[in-house]
């Protein structure tokens with residue numbers, strides 16, 4: 001059903017989160033997300049390879065063909081709990097944690113929606129360090145700005161911290177695509193700070209100037225439209241353009257709105273602007289293969 005590399009930006013987070021699950025010998029992961037959750041799907045897929053089960057609480061989001069397909073894949077990989085609202089999700093996760101602990105004889109690992117914990121965000125610290133290497137090798141110009149779709153904040157927070165550690169001046173713009181979570185600049189800066197402290201606790205020597213403050217981040221709701229999972233005209237246009245010009249498949253929930261933001265921001269000047277494609281990098285090949 002999937003190429004070996006399914007999961008887009010989730011793989012970078014899961015590299016850390018699943019290693020932690022394994023080190024702590026967890027048998028089950030509990031997480032939550034929208035009906036079409038990419039993070040839930042990627043978690044279930046890769047956890048299964050490690051012999052770890054996944055249970056996901058699902059919050060309502062507008063249903064379309066994309067969400068229907070995601071749900072079908074999720075059903076094959078994870079135990080699903082349709083909790084509909086955020087409040088019911090919180091209560092259900094607590095009850096599930098108890099039930100799973102009794103069954104597994106050990107506590108489940110509970111992962112935040114989108115895997116945006118201080119540990120998960122380290123995957124994007126690494127991404128920024130890889131970009132810095134490419135800049136140093138003159139393979140790409142130093143971007144003035146990286147634009148990225150933001151659903152739970154770990155990607156933007158990790159990137160900002162990694163850029164600061166690498167000493168790049170590149171700013172991060174988060175195109176907010178979810179209305180349910182707090183994703184403003186202070187919240188993302190706080191998460192970056194927690195990732196930095198985690199690194200320091202594990203022995204990393206961080207340069208004192210490598211900090212992320214709210215003023216270092218540009219978080220915008222300009223491209224969100226009516227809310228999480230609701231299509232926008234600009235997003236649909238960006239999705240079409242990406243397909244026509246670059247043969248890229250973008251998802252409607254995150255990267256369509258992210259690219260809409262990147263295009264609008266680039267048109268305002270002050271480049272180079274780098275759009276980070278956080279969707280499944282293999283979707284282009286898969287689509288081509290199944291055509």
Ligand SMILES: Cc1ncc(COP(=O)(O)O)c(C=O)c1O
Pocket residue numbers: 008009038039114116149150151152153154155156251254255278279280
């Ligand atoms: C395709 C895609 N892009 C971007 C994001 C946003 O990343 P983050 O949750 O770290 O903000 C997600 C997940 O939430 C995603 O699935």
